[in-house]
Amino acid sequence: MAKHHAFRTDIKGLISLFSQLSGQGYSQIGPLVRDGAIMLGEIQSFDDLAQGYTDEQAQGHYRIKPIPNKGLFQYAVGPQSFKQYLHPPRRKLWSTNGTNQNFTVETGDKPQKMVFWGVRSCDLEAIKILDRVFLEGAFVNKWYQQAREQLLIIAASCPLPSANCFCTSTHTGPKPESGFDLGVHEISGNNGIYYLIETGSQKGEKLIKKLQLQWASAEELESMERMIEKAASSMKKRFEPTEAAELLKKTLEHKYWDEVGNRCLSCANCTMVCPTCFCTSTEDITDITGEHSERWLRWDSCFNGDFSYIQGGKVRGSTPARYRQWMTHKLSYWYHQFGTSGCVGCGRCVTWCPVGIDITEGLEELAR
């Protein structure tokens, strides 16, 4: 659904938006350069945002490099997704004090008020999928709900998808269509970089009003459409999610699982970088007196040995079985459970797999 209007600004408009949000007590999270990658972190000043970088991604390969273009969004997604702020890798569920005979339970921490900067369309759709997992079933993940209710999303379209991106296949990009408060499009024009901003909520409209920006011209809107079309047509990996879902149901005993299982290290990288993988485990940490104990929730992975442990052994002891669980869950059973694919085409699992296993190639093998 193309919007017929957007506001136009240069980078100063975004800087002033940043100051406005700082004044409102938000913790501002965005992409920054750290450890040789585009990572996510708290942005103390607008200059912290990654600027003038692009990335190079291939199967099991990731590098960033400076470029003359001083844009904010000239790279694809890095290893981290915003999942880690809505569904933290470690979080205290509750703590308890006392003895076996008498103990009391106190709730853990509450989430803070956050704004996410530069959420790409794939990650935006991933948040909508996590909403289905944590908010729209018989039970509600309260911490997630509180984080989500206070959240402000500034989405950004992708000018330069990576070689591993396939959001056109999963129908999740490259342009953010809904679910954001503000949608930013970074356009590299002849006279430098400018930004078109769309509003997606009343909160977003209120913020933009204070910036007193001009409307974008018809020509500028056209440049935006051209940029998005170019980004979309640059993606070469292809599959049809609904067909993949059906295919996987029929191939549970295909020889591909043994082949991929021989390459897979069961390292869990794909599940850690995936913006929709939500599995967790619990840990009980007790101090030396035995009178104070904490329950923590931490990310877990279907690739870990203990994940499927029940009395008598592991249900999925072998790597082929674990890989099959991950891929069939993500691309097939997810429909059953949540009415959608669990894949948003971000390509992270391909990039961060140490042996370069490519989920889209896997589908081709299974179809053979």
Next chain:
Amino acid sequence: MAPESDYAKVTQQTVQPDVWLPVLYTVQERKAENRGIVTLKLAPSEAEMIESIEPGQFNMLYAFGIGEIPISISSLWNSQQQLIHTIQDVGTVSKAFCNLVVGDQVGVRGAFGTSWPLEEAKNKDIVILAGGVGIVPLRPLIERILHDRNDYGKLNVLYGARSSENIIFHQDIISWQADPTLNFQITVDHAYSNWRGNVGVVTRLIGNANFDPRNTAAFICGPEIMMNYAVHACLDVDIPEDRVYLSMERNMKCATGFCGHCQFGPYFVCKDGAVFAYPQVKSYLNIAEL
């Protein structure tokens, strides 16, 4: 064609409680069933309590400072006032539960999961097949049927234990054996010289059961391998497959579909099960390491 989906958006009307927080209970009674299996009666420590529990459901039980495990409801006797759980010592947390004494406190979350479909079983003959501690989630079902005895046809309870030492619920067994409205059969895999009863796998007992297969519901719980054979034993005597129910076991951390551990094909065993009708799971049961 869009893939099959069970997803239906639920809009929560009220402020939801934190599903991770336990309700505190106190151990009121402890009974050793045999070496390594203990039954605990738990009473609420404060005003808050677990409500509306159905046969076949389970609770998440927390041992102070140790951890939390899913444990079936073992009996619904006096369930308005207390919870009854039977626990086998097989790991760190279950060991802690087996070592609890009267007066100790525990945390409880629940009740979770699907229940044995008693409505479907009304006016039908009943075959219950239990393997080992699989008898535990079946006991509340037997209690409920005996309570509303006239609503059901012939009742057969077939129980297999590894050896006579592993048999639990002796008091119940004595009363079931004495009950003329119930056909109770028991077998052991390994017999000692003092055993005078049946020897062999539990599925063989189906030959001693009385039922009209066309109008029968079967309820099965035991080790997965036993359930596989038990299902086929039921199908072999022409019990319709959609009237065969079984209770699955998987690793569980949350019981609310959030942790992902209990997945079995498209299902979360914690909320889509643990009780399944056989047609739901039949295409997944025979796939190794699913």
